[in-house]
Amino acid sequence: MRLARASLLHVPVLSGDAHTRGRLQAEGADEALLAKVRNATIARVEALRSEGKLTPDRRAYLAAQYHFHRAHDPDGMAELKGIAGGFGLPEDALFEHLHLGTLRDLASGAMLTGDGCSAFAVGDSPDGPFVAKNRDFSGTHLGVQRLFWHQGPDIHTGGMLCLGSLGSPGAYSSGMNAAGLALVDTQIGARHHAVGWLRYLAMTRIIASCKTVAEALDWLRVRPHAGGGALILADATGATAAVELGAQGPVIRTGARSWNTNHFRAPELAQETLLQGSTVIDSNSALRLDALTTRLSGPPPDLAEAAAILSLHPDDPGSAPICQHPSTADDTSTLSSVIYAIAQMRVYFHDSNPCTGNWHRFDLSQ
8 A cells, every 4th residue: 555655644733731632622613613523423412312212220320420530530521521612512412422332332232333443453563563443433423533642731651642533532543652552442332331431531541641551451450441342552562452341341362463343352251242233333343353363363464564454345355344435424434544653653544445545644753
């Protein structure tokens, strides 16, 4: 793929305390962008409410989650409050939006809908360690994907680059800090949830406070988790890990290479995942995992090969829809791709299907 010809990317800087950085997300937003952010966040919450899925017991769970994060993640909650103020959106609805996957799990038994993702980390690449991810989501998040460089008093890792969506805090999809720790996530529905760290908020805290995979795993082991999803991590030493987040605690795999799609692989969590084959993401998660396993079990890929893996289609020999194309505007689509090249302290970013090869790059040294 054409990483060598990747164009330079300008990344806005969000500087200040967490609340200030949240407000700065909305700086310069016009009415059209404000409407897109509302459609990607509050409108999805309103749809859930209209479906009657925000029952009293689920409202009680949200309240418990809110109090938990107020106590254990004041910076994350301050950032969320700043985002709400900047975009003129209700803070409680934004908090509900972060829990949409959890709420749909509780309502439907962990059936995946439009939030997918394929992710992998390679610690022994000829180009040095890297983490890569395709973000698969519904069309509502088109036009609100953003990269930001964060620096502030709550960030103890020299600054962090976060890829996410406007209207959502920090590393809503992935990130890398100046110490060389990179992490991405994949959505995994879970039958059971507990009061504890929501994955999206935990990701931001990890890259704000941890410099290595070992530190991140120590952080994860001693904290309660809401459950659902997986994290893929790598650092400058070449260490990688896959962390599947069960409500009873994380299940961790380490090694030279790590990967995940959208179902739990650990035997102790297998019954938490509901694979009905009833949605695009649900039905092809195993196919994508098999394709990643095939390509990551041989010689270690370099960065160009990583971009090629992210671009795989189901008609490629022995392949799967790693790069997903929608049939309609509301279908699951690969909205963005990212490769965190840790040895080079460089990020390669693609803001649409990576098969088109229009990559951009940003050097953290900038």
